[in-house]
Amino acid sequence: MSNNIVLKKGLNIPINGVAALETMRTIVPDVVAVKPTDFKGFSPRLLVKEGDKVQAGSPVLADKQNPDIILTSPVSGTVQAICRGEKRKLLAVLVKADGTSEAVDFGKKVPENLNAQEVKEALLKSGLWPSIIQRPYGIIADPAVTPKAVFVSSFSTAPLAADAGFAFQDDLEAIQAGVTAISKIAKVHVCVCGADSVFATLKDATIHTVVATKHPAGNVGVQISHISPIKKGETVWTLNLASLAAIGKLFLQGKVVLERKVAVTGPAAVKTGYVVALPGTPMTALSDCVDSEVETRFISGDVLSGENVGKDGFLGFFDNQVTFIKEGREREVLGWAKPFRFNQFSSSMAYFSWLLPKKKYDMDTNTHGGVRAFVCSDVYGKVLPMDIFPVYLIKACLAGDIDKMEQFGIYEVLPEDLALCEFVDPSKNDIQAIISDGIDLMIKEMA
Template identity: 45%
Template sequence: MSNDIRIKKGLTLKLQGEAEKLLSDAPRSQVYSVKPADFHTVTPKMVVKEGEAVKAGDVLFFSKYNDAIKFVSPVSGKVKEIRRGAKRVILDVVIEADATDVYKEHGAKDSSVLSSEEVKQFMLESGLWPFVKQRPYDVVANPNETPKAIFISAYATAPLAADVEFVLKNSKEDFQAGIQAISKLTSGKVHLSIGNDDASFLNEVKGVVLHKVSGPHPAGNVGVQIHHVDPINAGERVWVVSPEDVAIIGRTFKTGKFDATRVVALAGSEVAKPQYYKVKIGAQVSSFVGAIQGNVRVISGDVLTGDKIAEGGFLGYYHNLVTIIPEGKNYRMFGWLPFKDNYIPSMSKTSLAWLSPNKKYRVDTNLNGEERALVVTGEMEKVLPMDVYPMQLLKACMAENIEKMENLGIYEVTPEDFALVDFACTSKIEAQEIIRQGLDLMIKEVG
């Protein structure tokens, strides 16, 4: 028996270039990268040095403020470079990979006979812990705390998002083993959100409270699901794990080896053959994207929340999607006129896009306007299906008013929940960045 979550507010962006359900092994990347920036608020303390040999699963660095949280190598090879930026901040650890992986052995474990503390210790030692993230704040979870619940969203609604069931089709047993392990981390419930497909194997997963979700994006955001199932209050903690990371956790318990293989969708209007690839976390994107022609933007993640990848860039630690769209450097003459160049999706009926609700668009990165005054339009509320006043919360974050931020629901939101606000708001403000700054302030002042 499942619980239904029906979302009405939001907007599904239909873009060209959806990945075909065809899975191939990507050519092995020559170099891989683990970027501390993927783990927000983590200050890395290096364990390895340049030129040092590592096995897959060997520790590269740990968190300065909690040395139990370790970050490990996805492959075996040699530490080629530790890149640093301003003030010697570590940008990424680059590993030159061996032809085949040699794994650090942790020993297979049956989580069903382990205590909560033993499961937690195994995940910390094997490098699995960074897959567990905490709400509020959207950071790596603190292993010294206990969450009131754990949430997994297997319903993806972001533009061109990878199909979760297809991604997991060869990892069903690993996924169930992962559920069994992470259920030991909470005294509460493990919530699994899926779509309305009754034929999906996810309906048969044991040890979870099942929720069937329907509605437009951001219905697939785990934060929206938490809001409708078990909202977060001050002082409470909820942990979040993505579905494929659950499978990696289960695989590691079964084999005793940290296998960082994940299925990644290559999508976007500028991809000749959009499809799925089996790659390792941190792979150089060019290894499976191939030669890139034209003026395009490569994004690790989706078009709303992903990170721009420079030439020679790497797959993000938490991403299972690479999107390629045109770079928007063209000027639209008289673009402010109603009904002018109506080739992009829009919430406004000044664009003819509303006449073709099923059309898929070839979008670029043009901002289509400049940043302007933040005025009350009601646009934000239409795309945020939460009992939150988005404009007032953004203003409170900008003013760094902690009391108002708490009263307006800062504990329930993350930047990705405001991704559609970025798209819909005519003021062109960077709402995700403002929310991230507000959350960072709360971490610093409240903890």
Template identity: 45%
Template sequence: MSKDIRIKRGLNIKLKGQAEKVLSDAPKSQIFAIKPTDFHTVMPKMVVKEGQSVKQGEVLFYSKYSDKIKFTAPVSGVVKEIVRGAKRRILEVRVEADGKNINLEHGSKNPEEMSGEEVKDFILESGCWPFIKQRPYDVIANPDDKPKAIFISAYSTAPLAADVEFVLNNEEEAFQAGINAIAKLTEGKTHLSVDKTGTSFLNNVQNVEVHRVSGPHPAGNVGVQIHHIDPINAGERVWVINPADVIIIGRLFLNGAYDPSRVIAVAGSSVKNPKYYKTKIGAQISTFIYDAGVENPESIRMINGDVLTGEEVQPDNFLGFYNSTFTVIPEGNKYRMFGWLPFVGNSIPSMSRTSFAFLFKNKEFEVDTNLNGEERALVVTGEMEKVMPMDIYPMQLIKECMAGNIEKMENLGIYEVAPEDFALVDYASTSKIEAQAIIRQGLDIMIEEVG
């Protein structure tokens, strides 16, 4: 039985360069990297050394604060380099692929014949646990916790985001196996949110409660769905997982090996041939961007993720651990004539009537990274509330995060949000503040003080 969720507040930003639903194999990467910086609050403890041979799925490092949480090699080969930054902080663990894809075998298992603890131990041992994150705090889930529910959002609404139904195409068996395993990790419900207009197999997945979601971005954010289905209260834990990662867990149970293959959308107006590529977690970015027709790296912005929440990268960097979207747009190093007049031209998407763009409802825009202004005073305008489909006061919460007021942050709903839920606030607010960074700062304060 499915339940419908209709989101009214929010904003769809239509951009040029949506990935065509064509799947190609990305050229093979010679170097892969796992980046501890992808895992907030994780302090890595190395298991391997430079020059050591590893199999695909063999442990590279584990979390200092929980040795159960392991991070494994995406390919077989040799540990080429352990890249360190300031104070010898580990930034990347690079593996040079040998092209053989020799797996560390775990043996296939049927999750429906296993207890919840057995499923948990198997996922932990394989290195698949980092795919499971928790709310509150938006960090890797603590395996010692008992979540009241698990949420999976298979509805993507972010600009140029990968189409979930296309990413999961021909992966029905692995997805269902992953769901069967994940459902064992909670005594509560496992919730799967899907596109209300979708027609894929997702509507018939077993062992989940299906929710058919419609509405503008951020309707696809799992935090928004949690808020409307089963809100988080103080002391409660909810686990979340991306649908592409459910497949990886499913393959583990079906085949007995860790296989981090992933379908990603390479999109954006600076991509000549935007389409989907099959690659692996941690692949070098240059292996697929040039094949997609990306040129002139000095005049473009490459983003690991979508334009609202992604991270700026360079061609010699590596695909992020959680990313199914890679976006390339023009760099904002040029300025419009009379740019201080907001109503001049129709080339900038706008949520107000200060630009003629509001007349072109279905137009796809070619945007760049220009902020069109500097940071300004944080004043009450009502802009944030228009794009926040949750019953919280975004401006007040941002102010209390800046002040570090724990009690008020709790009262204003800090447990329910993640930085991605404030991505549209970043975009819509005329104050130009970094709302996502401020919310992350507030969450870190709560982790330190409340735990």
């Protein structure tokens, strides 16, 4: 059986600021945040209080619904502060790093010799369990459920995404150990970009070669829909490479090691490249990479689905990319009516970006227009290589119609899969937010 997945639809957004393939430095942060908000479906209960001493791997937060699921500290240090938002919602636990590398010893293990139960227990105890995302809904995986399969995308096609081959070049052994461990629980499918990918040699997994050049071919949701679409009642898990590497290191080294190479990117970045950093590293550690005179948006992740964390925010748990872009508050005179707008990108032939196919743009956060009802019907499908009707799904979510959402494929998508639809939408609707609200409604109604 051929494991090729050929995807033609999609769009690469030509944005400036790709990360140079060099490691600039290792960030040794003063403070690291443990953010429960990175994990959908996690309702946090504090296990520590201010002033408590923690090590890398010490429990910090537990899930109220399932106390076995915990989040642990990525560094050793003392709990400095508990950050809360509106209605006392717990936003982050700040751990002041003490600079030592003290870590909880979970014991070295050989993944080949473990069984599913042992793997699950190790992941739960070490706080790495929440790195497994369950679909549908994109929530933390339920340890009591055995999934249909586990899917891993070994590459990202998102705008300015970290080069997986470079970012994980030292982690191949750990990733292999992670794959072997997870394969004890369920069958693992790894999608690689081209047959010559370094990840094509991974063992204990089914390798699928994705033949595509455009985003969102690297999105695991798109890959799943071509390998084995999720039907009602089914669950699958997904893991990213950084999480697999951490899981591998847990078994190989016996401790929680979350350092990863993070791509520093974006048109507003004055210098780009890779830094070695922990999830929860403050953005202030990267302040030398932006021009403080320019109003800049700090995004943990990519420009399509990343989170605007602000300059005082922290790197998200799942992210290995930071993007800096300018806030677009300038008002272009007669912008929509100008025949040529050479500094604005449009994927539409209604502008003339197609004349300059190689040009990269200094994009900003301007919406380039007001919010309208859906008018155009064919722009969305062109950037979505999935067998669904995006506008119908979006409208079902807006209407809160559970049956229609099911019919139009809500189980198969996460907001990130429709991010490009949102980018190209001439009506400027917040499509990812609409899908996210739809998923929240499904969780509530199906509970």
